[in-house]
Structures are given as C-alpha cells and as structure tokens.
Amino acid sequence: MKKYIDQGKNDTRSGFGAGLAELGRTNPNVVALCADLVGSLKMEKFIEENPERFFQIGIAEANMMGIAAGLTIGGKIPFTGTFANFSTGRVYDQIRQSIAYSDKNVKICASHAGVTLGEDGATHQILEDLGLMKMLPGMTVINTCDYNQTKAATIAIAEHHGPVYLRFGRPKVANFTPVDQKFEIGKAVMLSEGTDVTIVATGHLVWEALIAAENLEKQGISAEVINIHTIKPLDGEAVLKSVKKTGCIVTAEEHNYLGGLGESISGFLATTLPTPQEFVATKDTFGESGTPEQLMDKYGLNNKAIVNAVVSVLKRK
C-alpha cells in the first residue's frame, strides 16, 4: 500500500489558525469572532495582523452566532471560533434560524471536538456535533484530519458561499497530507487503493485507518483507504466506486455512530448498493476524563478497533 510519512506532529487547530492568518492577508472581507477562546483556537496571528477585523464576543456564543449572521449582511465573511460543543449544541437554534435558514455566509469553526479534548471530560467532549450540523438544510459539514488539511480547508471555505461547519481538534496528531494541497469541498481523497475492504475515515481517524491498513496488509488483507473530509455533501460516488470493488466497508470517526459519517454512508449505500458495513465510532455514549490516547483506546477509536471491524465485516461479505 501507499506509504505516508508524518511530517511532524501538530494540532489541527493550529492548521486553522494558520489558514485564518493567511485569509487575513488575502481576503479583506474575512472577519473573525471568538467567544473567549482565542488561544485555544490559535487565532492570535489573525488578530495581531487584523485587529479591526476581529470581534471578541466574550462568553456568549448565542450572541456570537447572531452577530456573525449580521456581519454577512454587510458583505463580510465571518469565521466564528469556539469549542465544538459550544459551536453547535449550545447554539443550535441560533444557527438554525439566523444562519442556515437565513442562508448566511458564516463559517462555524469548531475546535476540541470529540473525546480527544481529553481531561476536561464529557461536558466539553461533543460526539454529536456532526449529526446536529448535517441535519441542517444547506449546511456544509467538514471534519479535517491533520494540520495541512485543516489549513487548506480553512482557506477553501472562504471561497464557498453558504454556511459551513468546520470541525477540528485539540491534540497534536500526525501531519501527513501534502503541504499546500488544494482542498476540494465534497471530494473524497483516495489515500491507498486496495481490493478486499474499503475503510472510509474522517478527522483524527484517518491516520489510524492508514496504520490499520498497514497492519492488515501484513495479514494479507488489502484495504482501500479513503479520507472523507466532507461529511456533507457526501462524495457518494467515491464510496460507491470503492465498494463495488471491495464488497464491504468500515467507517471510522470520532463521533457517535448515530448521526455521523457512518450513518450517512449506510443511508447512501442502502439506496444504491446495500453493502456490509461496520462502524468505528462511539456507541451512543458520553465521553469522560483521560488522556486522548486512553480515551481513543477505551472508546474503540484507534487502529486496533479498525482492524477488528475489518475482520468482522469481511466475515459478512
């Protein structure tokens, strides 16, 4: 299989910060808002270079979403920054009415998604955000896998008209996608071709999927690995093309199996080409305190869990 090299661990939120800083230099309409989490979201560079285009809202996320919607009316492209939990569930109705239903060009940028937020525990570890956001008509939903991809996605969504939910995380993870890649919203990325099983992963699980595929190769199993960064609109064609070849699929995400990427794919395949599928995802549970590695292991969100899911799904072919 194709080999990928970790260019040096980095956090996806820093990719967001770097992308935002670049937008600050290249797109005068981009403005940024934050609800008292500037450091966590790595927004300092943008603020330093564009103080007049930054709005510190304070701990008031509902107000932030409304202000972002209003800023679009004057032609601005607002990027809001806070944790994923406070970017979605806390402000669902504000996003629904003032942004999605009103078709406002707001980019909701959400860090610290999932259990890899770590020690702060379940109050802050949202595992339901992809589902909440993908159910909103017109909302584009993106979950990036590493620093480079997050930076590229941040830059790309400024060019896309319409509301976007961009999800990334806290921990330093492998940075393995190309520097200065072109990010295409809604387009899956083929990472490694294979013939026995399709592994479709998003976010932090993409690197784990690559490790899993390597381990499977040693067992004589050829896995095809696809990075789906855009949950909505889903690149169904890429999935269909792959499962026509492999005949089974494992989906992997740092999210509840209800409402996530796996659910979107199973819904799509049920109406196109019913295919045996296993879910690597949390099983309708809240998270808890712990290190990211401990939590990914305990909740079955790592390469071991992906290998086990592949073994299961192969038996159902």
Next chain:
Amino acid sequence: MPKLQELQDLTVQVRRDILRMVHKVNSGHPGGSLGCTEFIVALYNEIMELKDKFEMNGKGEDLFFLSNGHISPVFYSVLARKGYFPIKELNTFRLIDSRLQGHPTTHEGLPGVRIASGSLGQGMSVALGAAQAKKLNKDSKLVYTLHGDGELQEGQNWEAIMYAAGKKVDNIIATIDYNGQQIDGATEDVLPMGDLKKKFEAFGWDVLDIKEGNDLEAILKGMKEAKSRTGKGKPVCVLLHTVMGHGVDFMMYTHAWHGKAPNDEQLATALAQNPETLGDY
C-alpha cells in the same frame, strides 16, 4: 416629507391589511401588529433613510430588523405599500408556496427581509453584526430594530445588550414594543421583568421613552431624538409604550388577540372602525 395626514391614512390602511390578512387564513398575530402599526409606518416612511431598490447588503442605507417576527402582518403590509413587492401579494399571507411565510424569512427571497425571525431573542445580535459591518464599511447609516417586551425574557438579548454597550455599538436604535402583554397574559403576571429602563441603563445604554407609542407625532419626535443620540459611544434604546390591538376597540388592552384571528363578524366590526383610505389590496 409625507404630511402627517398621509401617514395617518397609511396607518389606517395598514391596519385594514393586517386584519384582512389574518382573517383570510384564520391565523397570525393581529394584536402586536396593530400595536406597532404607527411605529413601522413611521419608520419606513419618515424615519429611515432607504434606497429605492432592495439589496441584501443594505450598504449606504438604514437597516431594520424585526426580532419579534410574529408581527409579520404589519411588516409585510408596510413593506408592500412602500413598494418592496406587489401589494396584491398580501393575499398570499401564510398560504402554501407564498413568499409571505407565517414568520419573515429570506428563504423565499421576499424583498425587504434580511434575516429570518420568529424564534425569539435573536434579532438584536444580528442587528449588532450588521451595525458593526457598517462601521467596517465606513457606512454612516443606522440600524433599527424592534423587539417584543416579553421577548426580553430570552437570555440571548442580554448577551447582546451587554455586548452593544461594552463594544460601543452606537449606530443602533433598538426599540422595545412595551405593551405589557405576552401569550399567556400580562408580562407582569407571566414573568415580571422589573424596570426595563433601569436595566438597559445599567448595561450602559442611552434609553428614552416614547410614552404615546400609538401617536405618530410622538413617534416622529421621539425617534428624531433617538437618532440625535446615536454616534455618541452608546447604543440607544427606545421604550415604545404601545397598546396591543390598537385601533380595534375589542382587541385593545388584552393579550387575547396575540395570536388569534377575528371571525367574519368581528372583522366587519374592526374594519368599520378603520375605514378604507388608500384602497384595499
């Protein structure tokens, strides 16, 4: 400048529109609409500086955000009679395939509407964003809003009220429809909100009262005063003391007509109290 009589004629006609719209579909919110008729008429025809053609970005003109979206009948009637869309379209209020949804929305592309509202408490935040965009764009025009008094029970308002003063958003005039009524009864019985004037002032706003909120002259005078207070480092709040259901005697001084349409007989009585001035749609 339209003469006062012209504004008064328009006010009566808008009242007729409101009553006929909600009667036709046996739904909608006449009480708050009637109570705010003079205000919205004055706003669109005398107070705000508007461009002839509607553009979403609203650059170079005053903006208005209706936060209490349920009083859509008065909003739609005033917009139509201002020329934003055909007056005949009022006939489609709340019907299937209409641009005149139960609550205002941008979704169907109705000219004059810049944000969906109806789920309460969100309009002030949106208006603050629009006001700050104006500042970034070096646009000296103002942002006006209207909120129900009961709507202030929604917490997001107080986030916005704190923010507006803290960040010196002084190109906004937020008006509160101070009618003392909400769906379940008098605000004083449902959830007493204390002294709203003192609350806004404590948050750092410049607050003024328009005691006769159903009197056009009082509104014009009060809003002129409000406008003169913008640009001085503080957001401006107007407490507009209105009577819910104003202009129809049996709908006044009660919350009963908040979200209820008149029947045929009641409509006839109500219309008789507001004789046709500019022509029904």
